[in-house]
Amino acid sequence: MAATKSSDSSEAPQTSGSLFPQPKVRGKKKRVSKKNKSAWRKHSDIKDIEDFLDDQRLQLRTGGLVADKADDSLFYVDKQNDNEDEAPMAKKRKKELKPLKIDQIIAGETTVKPVTGHAPPMGSGKVRRKEMKARELEQKTGYISKEKRKKLKLNSVQTGLKKPQAVKEYYDLWGSDTKDKPTEEEEDEYYAQVTGKTRVKVPVRTQTYAKNPSILPKVEVIHPGGSYNPTFEDHQQLLQQAVQSERKKVKDEKKLERQTRLPPKREWATRRDKMKELTEGLLDEEDDEEEEGEEQEGEQSIPKATIRAEDKKSRQKRRKEKEQREQEQQKTADKTKKIKEHEVNRLKAIKKEINALEKKKEERQKKREEIRTQNADKPKRLSRHKYEEPFPEFKLSEELVGTLREFKPEGSVLKDRFKSLQRRNILETRVKAKRQKKFKKKYVEKKQYKEISINV
């Protein structure tokens, strides 16, 4: 009975120990009595003997006891170096292998390779998209992509196609009926979702200005006298215009000439004038010096003010001065206050003043507006150079042939367009920059020609 009980009790802690392993507590050694044989058997540790016997049995099963075997069959001399790093090496060589400090600095701290945009991991969206595009292109045009050519080991000549032929795809830019295309609002929403920003919109002023930067028509039709076979009056009118512009041109030229012309000879500087100019201020030197001397004497004659002890302001005097100052200030302040208070009575006059001011302002605005409307059809000043009206195209009376066959056109349409763009404030006027010579030409006399070139 007792034996079964003890076995029960011994089993319980074992199972519990396997399920819930408890930390070993190094405490007092458990004392057990080994008074009878069974207790002795139970508590004595024979694990090492059993292990030894198991080992021996294993050895017997797998080719005999090791203890009985000869040394040669058990060991061999290892002549190979299987760990090179740890191989014996000269000290000098070891030093050489160690990376230099400078290399270490350059190498940086991390060994993790940087992320590059060039080679995305296989199977990612970008690669797939690229492949799909290439496949599409191949289907449409027969163009084999570079990657595929590499894979197939073909060169561009073998494929027979050098460049992808442009596939013209026509589509309606302003079409709204396409179902698969998202509307602009949807696109904007998507853009905002993805980027967290709103899309950049065209500034309103830009768009309205771009539509018509000038009130002039886009294409100005020539005067009716510019017909290839005009009526008499129209042609005369056109000629009149041409004459007027020519006259103006001549007048301007004359004015410029007049302004830059040399003065008549009698007004030219003579030798004496030049001499006088050169000696200006030198001849009356003596007088100046005298004056200067006098001045200096005068300065010296004035005695310098000396500060005496009795001139120092007393505290009382200072206080009184201060009081006076304050009084004066108070007085002026009172006066301004009084004036302000009395301004209530001046209300009518003030109103009148304000009205007058406003009227003046309005008038000025009106005037400015008028000037603006007057100059609306004139080109604005957009750069350093002023816009120059091109000379009107015309044909002289004797040049009018009357038939289309013998007729020769006048002017250039390209120039007309260019000037129109300038007139309509789309282009700023510019003058073609002359290319400056970078270096001056240098003339060097060579030895062998020295005899020939005399003029130096």
Place this chain on the structure above:
Amino acid sequence: MGRLMKKKYESGAATAYITRNRAINYLQISLPDFRRLCILKGVYPREPKNKKKANKGSTAPRTFYLMKDIQYLSHEPIINKFREFKVFVKKLKKAFAKAEHGRVETLQENKPVYKLDHIIKERYPTFVDALRDLDDCLCLVFLFATFPQTKNIPGDFVRRCRHLSVEFMNFIVAAKALKKVFLSIKGIYYQVEMQGQVVTWLVPYSFGFNAKACADVDFRVMAHFVEFYITMLGFVNFKLYTSLGLHYPPKLTFEAKLKDDDEKNPYCLESEATGERLAALSASLASVVTQNTEEDEVELDEFEDSRTLEAKQEEEKQKAFQKLFNGLKVFVSREVPREPIVFTVRSFGGEASWDRSVAMGATFDESDETITHQIMDRPKADRQYLSRYYIQPQWLFDCVNAKMLLPVEDYFPGVVLPPHLSPFVEYKEGDYVPPEKEALSRRQQGLDTGDAVSEEADVSEEEEEEEEEGKEEEEIDDEDDEEEEDEEDDDDDDDDEKEEEVQKVERKMPVKRKQDDVPETPPSNMKVKEGKLDYEDASSKANREEWEARKLAILMIPKKRKRLFEKLSKRERRKKHEAKKLTTKREEFEKSQKDMKKKQRLSNK
């Protein structure tokens, strides 16, 4: 206790505007790139109201842009493409210098390109916006189509421009949208109306490229404009073609037939043939849908309203105008500029052809008996057919501008042509209207049925005046018949005929003068007559009353407005005076001209 002083030039105009150089720095691109970007995006320089403030105190003349514009430009993705292109050029140069031909090839294969689609959508949110801005576009595209390829004109600009302009002309022909044509000394002005938008453009005459005439033009800038307009016109053309249900890229209906004809005498490569045939403008375009009967007309409800009636009449007029040359078969001689002629004839429903040896796409020969008009521009024809009119090219354009078929007699070969009037001039009341225009407007209103009647009257009067020339007059009366009879006669006879015609025109003018002169010298036979009762006419009475009322109204004008009224009436009077002066001048001129001719004739005799 001073406030913090507000610093100068930190707000207002100084920050609203930016100079060009600063803008370039801001965007970090080169000046040419900046110019291109501005042109593509439609950002133009501005003139600040106060330049000194915008220029931070300096008065130096500068080019300004709005800061907002430049900020907006900085978001443009094309800037990146510009930068990429810069890098590409650098690489290419290097590869060239190192003679690495393989690398050059690969680089050129991967040349960065940019698209302008999004910019066009941005600048022209709707199709109508694009149409409104088409004038400039058409001018430049048609102009560049005539250019030779030079170093200043990059890429295949010329070819593309030609392509697009031909497409556009074909559309105008198909839509019958042409409204006005004006042959000026500069070039030919065309005006069309598409979807309610009136577009005018200028096409140069087909002469050689004159580099001298446009020496001071910046070609680079113009090329940027053209670059943009090419893309724009491509989209516009597509939209226009689809709106009419036509094939795009355009297809011809009789392509197969034309092909057969052209194979006999090929002018160009097989690959270019389609384009050339299209450029000929002689065949109509194929539509996507099988053509149903003419046009689907929407039946409108009828309202008894003057406005709707007017609108209806206007519409009918328009339709009649579109069919102006319907049934006309025009043959174009080789000395006549073909493209404008064929374009005008075809866009008013006529048919046109030319000699096969001139160009591709001829649809019928000169020997075709059904030809109604032959356009020629030389004094006499080699061979004349009875069944057709021989006329000078101006007739077509004058007909278009007059919106009616004018009598052909004034436009026979060798005849002094009537002046070619500008259709773009609008005469206001009181303006001077040249007599030619007056006659035309009378004819348009149906008051004057043509020259036939007046001619007879002229002739009868002339007979009275100059009996000697009676014989010749008879000849002129029968002239039309004669012309037909003369068809197979010798050249000499033709010459005579022409001379006669010239004489006829010369003679017509003095006759008019005589008409005017007759009442000036009444026979002096003074007599005392029996008196008559003076009945007051009702209409004259009404007139007088009206005049009185007007006078009263003028009297009642307050002093404030009186000055303005006087100013206006003075202006009117001056205008009238000027017009009168011009008419008298004209009359004098004509008189002197006639006298001269008369003297000449006398001296000849």
